[in-house]
Amino acid sequence: MTDKTKKKVMKYSRGPESTQSGLSGRFMKVALAFAFVAISFVSFGQSPEVRQAFRLIDIEQPSKGIAALEKIANNSTNQYYLGLAYMRTGNKDKALAAFEKGILANDKDALNYAGKGHVRLHEKNVTEAKVNFDKALAMSKQKDAAVLKAVAEGYLSDSKFVIDAINLLNKAKGINGGDPEIHILLGDAYLMQNNGGESVSSYERAATADAKNAKANFKVAKVYERSKNTDMVKEYLNKAVTVDPEFAPAWKELAEVYYIEKQSDKAVEASDKYMAITEKKDEAKYFRAFVLFMARRFDEANAIFQTVINDPNAPGVAYKYAAYSQAEQYKDDTTKQAALNTKGVFEKYFNKTKQEEITAMDYAYYGRTLVKLKQDSLANDAFAKGLEIDSTQAEILQLQGDTYLKRKKFADAVTTYKKLMAIRKQPLSQDLWSIGRAYYFNEQYMEADTAFTKLAEKQSTVTHGWLWSAKARAQIDSTGKQGIAIPMYQKFIEIAVKSPEKNKKDLIEAYDYMGQFAIHHKDNVMEAKGWYEKILQLDPTNARAKEFMNVLKEATQQQKGGR
Numbered sequence: 045m046t047d048k049t050k051k052k053v054m055k056y057s058r059g060p061e062s063t064q065s066g067l068s069g070r071f072m073k074v075a076l077a078f079a080f081v082a083i084s085f086v087s088f089g090q091s092p093e094v095r096q097a098f099r100l101i102d103i104e105q106p107s108k109g110i111a112a113l114e115k116i117a118n119n120s121t122n123q124y125y126l127g128l129a130y131m132r133t134g135n136k137d138k139a140l141a142a143f144e145k146g147i148l149a150n151d152k153d154a155l156n157y158a159g160k161g162h163v164r165l166h167e168k169n170v171t172e173a174k175v176n177f178d179k180a181l182a183m184s185k186q187k188d189a190a191v192l193k194a195v196a197e198g199y200l201s202d203s204k205f206v207i208d209a210i211n212l213l214n215k216a217k218g219i220n221g222g223d224p225e226i227h228i229l230l231g232d233a234y235l236m237q238n239n240g241g242e243s244v245s246s247y248e249r250a251a252t253a254d255a256k257n258a259k260a261n262f263k264v265a266k267v268y269e270r271s272k273n274t275d276m277v278k279e280y281l282n283k284a285v286t287v288d289p290e291f292a293p294a295w296k297e298l299a300e301v302y303y304i305e306k307q308s309d310k311a312v313e314a315s316d317k318y319m320a321i322t323e324k325k326d327e328a329k330y331f332r333a334f335v336l337f338m339a340r341r342f343d344e345a346n347a348i349f350q351t352v353i354n355d356p357n358a359p360g361v362a363y364k365y366a367a368y369s370q371a372e373q374y375k376d377d378t379t380k381q382a383a384l385n386t387k388g389v390f391e392k393y394f395n396k397t398k399q400e401e402i403t404a405m406d407y408a409y410y411g412r413t414l415v416k417l418k419q420d421s422l423a424n425d426a427f428a429k430g431l432e433i434d435s436t437q438a439e440i441l442q443l444q445g446d447t448y449l450k451r452k453k454f455a456d457a458v459t460t461y462k463k464l465m466a467i468r469k470q471p472l473s474q475d476l477w478s479i480g481r482a483y484y485f486n487e488q489y490m491e492a493d494t495a496f497t498k499l500a501e502k503q504s505t506v507t508h509g510w511l512w513s514a515k516a517r518a519q520i521d522s523t524g525k526q527g528i529a530i531p532m533y534q535k536f537i538e539i540a541v542k543s544p545e546k547n548k549k550d551l552i553e554a555y556d557y558m559g560q561f562a563i564h565h566k567d568n569v570m571e572a573k574g575w576y577e578k579i580l581q582l583d584p585t586n587a588r589a590k591e592f593m594n595v596l597k598e599a600t601q602q603q604k605g606g607r
Contacts, residue, residue: 094125102259104292104322106133120150127159139163154183154191162198192216193226206236224250224257240267258288292321299335308339330362337365342373363393371409383416404430408440420451436467454486473502484516492516510536511550527561548582555579
């Protein structure tokens with residue numbers, strides 16, 4: 045209770061009548077009630093109607109907030125707050141008209157001069173801004189907290205005047221330390237100086253001054269967001285929606301935090317709450333679709349994206365994620381139409397977006413869509429554009445190399461896979477498999493054998509490395525005289541015979557190689573016979589094995605007849 049209030053209470057309670065007369069008692073009650081109303085009004089610095097209107101603006105319901113202020117703009121003070129609302133919602137011209145109307149209504153009210161200076165500084169007209177600010181401060185003799193706060197908020201529209209703003213806000217705080225808006229503006233000013241500690245302290249003082257002030261808690265969360273302290277961000281965002289469940293910006297931020305933490309259900313729930321409150325329905329609809337996309341609920345996301353991109357004024361980024369979401373939903377769809385639709389959305393995105401804003405991942409998704417359409421040459425062009433933006437994108441390098449391999453551009457595939465392997469600490473099995481085949485089909489058999497041998501060592505119980513190393517060695521030793529492929533074929537056979545039907549074709553190749561070596565370089569027909577019998581067990585119609593067995597049978601009969 046202030047000294048002034050105490051005096052008022054004592055005035056009505058002094059003397060014996062105060063305890064004996066009912067009338068005097070009623071006077072005391074009225075005085076007390078008046079005193080506390082006065083404290084509340086001075087503390088917040090604005091009428092309850094004005095505070096409620098600005099709350100509506102803060103929760104992203106600006107049309108309701110401005111309508112409420114227009115309704116009560118029947119004096120110069122409320123005319124200032126209407127102008128301030130226009131400034132905060134980005135309507136500078138209407139703000140100036142409101143301030144000038146306030147000056148016409150009462151040219152002794154300093155607030156509207158502060159507002160006019162705010163507009164001029166926002167327009168970068170520093171000279172006229174300072175004339176109006178100085179006039180407001182002179183008129184109020186720098187003793188009116190509301191005027192000091194108004195001039196300070198104007199100064200905060202240009203970071204060069206942040207010190208001026210802080211000085212004025214500290215004066216205002218000394219006059220009315222119970223106004224949460226003063227502390228919030230001070231927090232904003234300190235944040236402009238990258239002074240996070242003072243900023244948080246100021247926002248917390250605002251929350252203490254007004255326990256229902258969600259904006260203060262929200263702003264603390266935004267400070268912690270800068271330092272990537274996710275736990276504190278969540279704590280203060282949840283405080284914000286606890287004290288005011290309709291504080292839309294906090295729900296939006298919570299949705300983003302939950303998305304980052306891969307809590308997709310919570311992210312969608314928060315985005316739904318945001319969408320239910322905000323007036324920015326088109327923006328909210330897009331945001332919800334984005335969250336659904338991140339939650340991998342592609343069918344739901346696509347239903348919303350479709351309505352978003354049907355608007356000719358939809359931003360390019362809406363087409364981007366609409367295309368991404370379609371690409372994901374129809375990833376396994378083999379129909380040409382799905383890929384054509386996705387390609388069309390991508391092309392609209394590229395047409396609506398500045399070249400420097402297109403990302404490597406955009407080209408990756410687009411290229412993948414072109415691959416599905418069997419437009420491999422265009423896909424390689426898309427991947428190349430992505431790699432110009434970021435040459436270290438492993439996924440794009442993999443896609444680029446695979447597409448070159450598919451197009452039989454083996455030398456290009458080798459070059460691409462080398463770049464891919466160069467950015468890894470250790471090559472993956474997939475890398476060795478990819479570059480090994482590229483080398484093999486580019487007739488670089490020594491390099492292919494090296495890659496496949498490394499693959500076999502990494503995956504010793506898998507057939508691929510052993511088989512393809514054998515193939516490469518068979519090409520290196522084209523006459524088969526050295527038999528360098530034999531150890532690899534033997535290892536392949538050892539693993540493959542466990543699943544003969546699955547490996548039938550490759551087992552026949554291995555058995556044939558072993559048979560040929562036995563005949564031509566070991567002169568061991570019976571060993572060869574054993575290999576070709578194995579072939580016939582897998583495939584009784586195998587022409588090469590049957591021919592061998594027929595020749596062997598004839599030779600045996602001739603040998604018997606010769607005796």
